[in-house]
Structures are given as C-alpha cells and as structure tokens.
Amino acid sequence: MGKKYYCDYCDCSFHDSKEGRKKHNLGLVHQRMKEAHFKQYTDSRTKLAQELQKTPCRRYLQGFPCKFGDDCRFSHLLPHEIDHLRYAGDTSPLIV
Template sequence: MPLGKYYCDYCDKEFQDTPAARKRHLQGLQHLRARAQWYHSLSDPNQAFADPFAKGVCNHFVKTVNFL
C-alpha cells in the first residue's frame, strides 16, 4: 500500500507521510521557526490591552501565569 504525502502549511513543504518523517519534520528547526513566525504575524500590538475584562485582573495572577 503506497504511503500518502503530508503537506506542512507553515513550511510550504511536502514529504512522505510516515510517523518518523512527520515527527522529524515537526521537531525540526525550520518548522519551528516557520510556525513561530506565522503565529507572530497574527499578533497585533494595538490589541494587546484592548480586552475589557483585563482591568479587573489580579496583579499576582498576571505575574505568575505564563501566557506563552
């Protein structure tokens, strides 16, 4: 049975879809950088403090929670 192809939207790359090949790709530096760049492009610095619920957030909570 022929194996299918896996296409990575972040890297714009296609390769044979085996568990080992997919794992190797998803843990690769090129993929991690491309994915990080894509998510970074979605962030809008003007919207960082636009949340109306953010005014009542406890300072201790903000300092102790890791958002990334």
C-alpha cells in the same frame, strides 16, 4: 505509493509517516516557520487591540506630523491600517 503530508507552515510536503512528521515537526526550519507564523498573528492582533483602546491622535490623522511619534499616547493608526491589521490577523502569510 504512500501519502504525502503537507506542512502549511513550511509550505512543503513530504512522505507521510509517523517518524517523518515527528522529524519534520522537530526540525529547525519548521520550528522557525511556525514561530514566525504565530508571532505575526499575535503581533497584529495585539497591536490592533492596543490601538483600538487608544483615542485617535487628531493632529496625526489630519495629516500633521506628530512630535511624539511612536511614543504618542494617542493612536496613529489610519483607518486603512486598522483594516490591514484586522485582515492580517485572519489570514496567513500573504502580507509583507
């Protein structure tokens, strides 16, 4: 008897009740999972937005090492990495 409540963030289900949900939503596991979910989402979005504002680093994109590394003021994102970030922003936890 009774419905099940499924939590997308935690990938778990439990007996649905007002108390149960409240308890779950305040739980440490849930808070962590939710935080991680949004962090991942905003991280890739923010990164993508930032990178798209930069000019691509010519040297790096031609396959040469760039001595500035992560501090380079040009973008080191390869086209497939841009795709990856775009994709990551739109879906939930499949990416590693």
